[in-house]
Amino acid sequence: MTLISIVGAGPGAPDLLTRRAENRIVNADVLIWTDSLVSPQIADLAPAGCERVRTSTLTLEQVLPLMVERANAGKNVVRLHDGDPCLYGALSEQVCGLADAGIDVEVVPGISAYQATASALRAELTIPGLVQTIVLSRTGGRTGVPQREELKHLAGLQASLCLYLSARHVDEVQTTLLEHYPADTPVAIGYRVSWPDQWLDLVPLEQMAQITHERKLIRTTLYVISPAFRSTKLRSKLYSPDHDHLFRPKN
Structure with a gap:
């Protein structure tokens, strides 16, 4: 064939x-x-x-x-x-x-922008005890989303939320997110991540729309909203000396 x-x-x-x-x-x-x-x-x-x-x-x-x-x-x-x-x-x-x-x-398959963004920030999006879920989505815009997947429902998880195709609606997005995330939640704004003219920064959620407008971002822009971007010393159990598993059983 x-x-x-x-x-x-x-x-x-x-x-x-x-x-x-x-x-x-x-x-x-x-x-x-x-x-x-x-x-x-x-x-x-x-x-x-x-x-x-x-x-x-x-x-x-x-x-x-x-x-x-x-x-x-x-x-x-x-x-x-x-x-x-x-x-x-x-x-x-x-x-x-x-x-x-x-x-x-x-x-x-190809690497997605959310992966390149997290890597550029040297950040893990799944921190034990803090956040273990990554949501990939977009705001409704011209093409819409199913009602059950509207941003107000997804934001309620307070997970690591990666929003594609949403820069043109950033004011509405920020307003909705602020109903669920603290105003100082770190947001990664990435424009053409990994391109020669990449622009990437971490900003507080309450400044997400302002900075988007200041940078005149309307396309090829990704937002990653996540408590995982906060400085933390929380660690996984995988390499913890008090955690046993198949390949590292208790003595």
């Missing part, structure tokens, strides 16, 4: 690609890439003779026939997405559309 690779480009830096992702790109005959979000440095990894198709101005109805035609012609087709294709990546409709055309799909 003909195969197309849908590949996660990660947050932006070429050296944060997985080895499998890089392999697919450097061997592509056709690169169909999200040029509005994927670093040109990553697209440039494709070979010189590779056909490159930018998708920022195209619809799914334009992209799918192109993918099918090239794949049926025996080409190695790589559909390159920012971040991880399984997260806000329009993956489902592409897989279904290609399946209808008799084409199988390989999905190659």
Whole structure:
């Protein structure tokens, strides 16, 4: 069966690609890439003779026939997405559309922006005794979210909350979050994390909207709201001398 690779480009830096992702790109005959979000440095990894198709101005109805035609012609087709294709990546409709055309799909995961953000801050988002849950979501905006997943419900967990696609609605977001998190809760605001022009800072929740407006952030912005960013000496039990487990039983 003909195969197309849908590949996660990660947050932006070429050296944060997985080895499998890089392999697919450097061997592509056709690169169909999200040029509005994927670093040109990553697209440039494709070979010189590779056909490159930018998708920022195209619809799914334009992209799918192109993918099918090239794949049926025996080409190695790589559909390159920012971040991880399984997260806000329009993956489902592409897989279904290609399946209808008799084409199988390989999905190659990529590092997500929330992981790159936490790593850049040298921070763990799951601190024992403080927070053990990470929520990945977005505010409603133009496309909406299911009612049960509205921000007011998610914020009630006071978990490590990672919000994508929300900068245009930051005032509303901050107001809702302040109903559940303390005003001084640390918020990581990350713009184009891992790109050469990255901007990343930790701010109090009560200043989240102000700083977003001051920086004129409206896209490619991630918010991570988490008590885990506070300085803490809480530690996991995994390496604690008084905690036994399968590989370190009690004497």
